[in-house]
Amino acid sequence: MRHLLVLAAAVSLAAGSVSAQSPTPQQKRGAYLAQIMDCGGCHTPGALTGQPDMKRAFAGSDIGFGIPDVGVFYPPNLTPDPETGLGRWTQAQIVAAVRNGVRPDGRVLAPIMPWKSYAVLSDADAKALGFLLSLAGLPRRAAEMEDEVHSLRSKSQCDGPSDSFCRTCD
Numbered sequence: 001m002r003h004l005l006v007l008a009a010a011v012s013l014a015a016g017s018v019s020a021q022s023p024t025p026q027q028k029r030g031a032y033l034a035q036i037m038d039c040g041g042c043h044t045p046g047a048l049t050g051q052p053d054m055k056r057a058f059a060g061s062d063i064g065f066g067i068p069d070v071g072v073f074y075p076p077n078l079t080p081d082p083e084t085g086l087g088r089w090t091q092a093q094i095v096a097a098v099r100n101g102v103r104p105d106g107r108v109l110a111p112i113m114p115w116k117s118y119a120v121l122s123d124a125d126a127k128a129l130g131f132l133l134s135l136a137g138l139p140r141r142a143a144e145m146e147d148e149v150h151s152l153r154s155k156s157q158c159d160g161p162s163d164s165f166c167r168t169c170d
């Protein structure tokens with residue numbers, strides 16, 4: 001329960017920082033969806049240990065998720081900082097990452113990012129998550145993922161077409 005309360009606080013803080021202007025109905029919807037879909041529960045520093053850093057909501061986690069024989073995946077910075085966050089992403093690219101698990105560079109996201117469940121989001125709800133681009137950009141680089149990217153399996157090692165770790169490899 002404490003975890004839930006903390007997350008609610010993280011998201012309401014994020015919703016509050018949506019603006020210099022007041023948030024649009026679409027941005028409010030996006031903040032609501034981010035709360036119930038728990039984006040901040042993974043992407044806010046400290047949230048995974050129950051101590052979210054509210055001033056850096058959505059700015060990425062220092063705690064990664066390890067998958068045996070694949071690597072450790074850190075939830076990246078989702079604020080619109082151009083160098084370390086989503087600042088150079090379009091709303092459509094965010095939708096593609098959330099619903100299809102594909103980054104703009106074509107890399108498929110590890111299923112720890114629950115994009116297979118998020119695949120059923122309606123167009124309107126997926127677009128509403130673009131509210132992330134209206135937050136203040138917080139420069140904060142997530143831990144490097146190079147090792148993990150290199151450890152994705154080659155196609156010859158795939159378990160079949162549903163094996164999401166293989167699609168971008170050859």
Ligand code: HEC
Binds near residue numbers: 033034037075097
């Ligand atoms: C259970 C933890 C978890 C939750 C919940 C979660 N994510 Fe993620 N997310 C991750 C991880 C881990 C990655 C990195 C995966 C990888 O690099 O393969 C990621 C990657 C991403 C990326 C790609 C960013 C980049 O720079 O590559 C986006 C965009 C994203 N998440 C958005 C969201 C949104 C929006 C939500 C809520 C609707 C959300 N995530 C919920 C764990 C999570």
